[in-house]
Amino acid sequence: MENMLNHxxxxxxxxxxxxxxxYEVQDYNLNFQGRGSSVMQVKMKNLITGNxxxxxxxxxxxxxxxxxxxxxxxxxxxxxxxxxxxxKEDKSKRIELAQDIIGDKGNFLKQNQEIEGLLFKSKIINxxxxxxxxxxxxxxPPSLKTGRAEAGTKQVTLETNFVVNVPVFIExxxxxxxxxxxxxxxxRVE
Numbered sequence: 001m002e003n004m005l006n007h008x009x010x011x012x013x014x015x016x017x018x019x020x021x022x023y024e025v026q027d028y029n030l031n032f033q034g035r036g037s038s039v040m041q042v043k044m045k046n047l048i049t050g051n052x053x054x055x056x057x058x059x060x061x062x063x064x065x066x067x068x069x070x071x072x073x074x075x076x077x078x079x080x081x082x083x084x085x086x087x088k089e090d091k092s093k094r095i096e097l098a099q100d101i102i103g104d105k106g107n108f109l110k111q112n113q114e115i116e117g118l119l120f121k122s123k124i125i126n127x128x129x130x131x132x133x134x135x136x137x138x139x140x141p142p143s144l145k146t147g148r149a150e151a152g153t154k155q156v157t158l159e160t161n162f163v164v165n166v167p168v169f170i171e172x173x174x175x176x177x178x179x180x181x182x183x184x185x186x187x188r189v190e
Contacts, residue, residue: 003065007040007057015047015066018055022047022066022120047118048125050103069119073127075109085124088114095124105129107162108180129180134189135159140172 005016014025027043040057047068073085073095083102087093095117099106108129109115116128139157153165156172164178166185177186 005063005065007059007061008038010040010042010044010057010063015068016063017066018044018063021049022068022125026052047120049101050126066120070128071117071119071124073115073117073124075111075113075115077111078106078109083109085115085117085127097124097126101126104183105180107183108133108135108160108178110135110160131179131181132177132186133180134175134177135162137166137170137172137174137176140166140170140174143168143171 005014008030010016010025010028012025012027016023016025023044023046025042026045029041031039031041033039038059041054042057043052043054045052047066072088074088074091076084076086076094078084081099083097083099083106085095085097087095102109105127117124118126118128135158137156138159141154141156143154152168154168154170155163156166156170157163158176158178162178162183164176164183164185166176170176170185170188175189177189178184179186
């Protein structure tokens with residue numbers, strides 16, 4: 001039996017189907033209008049494309065709850081704009097996701113990394129990365145030694161070939177924590 005939701009059940013984190021696509025509510029605001037009617041303003045993310053849109057829903061609107069499951073995948077490689085993953089339990093099962101679906105998350109994928117895949121109607125539709133990941137610095141310009149505390153930033157290349165701004169004391173070989181949502185340096189781990 002399908003679980004139906006009405007417009008005032010669209011709270012942050014709720015997953016529902018809109019125009020045959022699974023969406024997750026990012027933010028919501030209930031606006032009361034005259035004569036007891038209300039409109040729910042919803043900022044929602046398409047779980048397949050990653051696009052975020054805003055929509056207004058009315059009390060007469062109902063939605064089917066999206067059944068999203070998670071599966072552990074292993075990143076194998078990228079080739080010609082496609083990201084190739086395999087099932088953790090069955091390495092012969094390959095899953096391809098296009099660059100436009102993966103988006104900026106591709107900046108943080110390294111070979112043999114385990115990540116969560118999102119399943120919708122028994123099909124992998126996207127991946128979820130942890131908000132913070134530890135990555136190794138493979139290339140960093142030398143730090144300039146001065147008599148005072150070092151200030152400023154420089155750009156370094158991570159093991160995924162992503163370039164990030166870091167404090168000047170970060171060197172080649174350091175492991176740093178990066179925020180995968182903003183692409184920003186968080187801290188040096190080792």
